[in-house]
Amino acid sequence: MHPPLPPYIKRQISITPKSIRVELGGRAEIICNVNATPVAKISWLKNGIPLVANPPVVITVDDKVLIAHVTMQDMANYTCVAENIAGKRVSDPVSLTVF
DSSP: OOOOOOOEEOSOOEEEOSEEEEOTTOOEEEEEEOOEESOOEEEEEETTEEOOOBTTEEEOTTSOEEESSOOGGGOEEEEEEEEETTEEEEOOOEEEEEO
């Protein structure tokens, strides 16, 4: 048996894509990948304000933001925030552009 790993959270959060252009009414997906022990709690910011899941905006169990039918109100910068007992990390923003 291996001893348990000490708590940690990797400095860099991987968020994809780096920017996204979606046609009005299209679908957008933003993915946040965090390497942490214990597993980090993920939250999302939209233009610096906590993102509230409200259909058609959904935050999935695997911490993706899905927007089923993009509107002009969805055009913003989205940021992933990861937190556990080892600390808190904030991703670079992803710019969602609607055309």
